Amino acid sequence: MATPRKTRQTTLEGYVAPAKWNEDGQVTAVAIQTDEEEYLVDMDTLGQELLDYLHEDVEVTGVVTLDANGVFRVQVSNYALLDDLFDDEDEEDALDAAEAYEWDDDDLDSDDDDDDDDDYRPKMR
Structure with a gap:
């Protein structure tokens, strides 16, 4: 048996x-x-x-x-x-990355001159 x-x-x-x-x-x-x-x-x-x-x-x-x-x-x-748990973490990581940079006035300049249109600076904390 x-x-x-x-x-x-x-x-x-x-x-x-x-x-x-x-x-x-x-x-x-x-x-x-x-x-x-x-x-x-x-x-x-x-x-x-x-x-x-x-x-x-x-x-x-x-x-x-x-x-x-x-x-x-x-x-x-x-x-x-568990999907909601992982989606929330991914969204928070994306927000943290977006908030890490501060755009200056030249970033909003859309002309073709040679000034620093895509110059960005890290935020000072």
């Missing part, structure tokens, strides 16, 4: 990547792509929901197994979208 394998919940952060397509080119299966590995998602109810979030950053909790072909699989028990 085989002994049952212990399973435990694992949390992964990555993005939802297409993994399989049908003959019409529609995505039929997804994987969670992390920095280290790719985890093929079991396409149960929650797996089907992830089809709506292709290329989105997610945090997925579930049971991870390694199948006979050496492919990591995850049966998702919970997930959360």
Whole structure:
């Protein structure tokens, strides 16, 4: 008699990547792509929901197994979208960069003379 394998919940952060397509080119299966590995998602109810979030950053909790072909699989028990978190950080970085320079009057000068039309100076803080 085989002994049952212990399973435990694992949390992964990555993005939802297409993994399989049908003959019409529609995505039929997804994987969670992390920095280290790719985890093929079991396409149960929650797996089907992830089809709506292709290329989105997610945090997925579930049971991870390694199948006979050496492919990591995850049966998702919970997930959360992380996209808003990363978008806010990117927007803040862009604002910080834009605020780092102060344009002078020559920057607004659109004539073709040789004065420093695109001269900018770092702000003094």
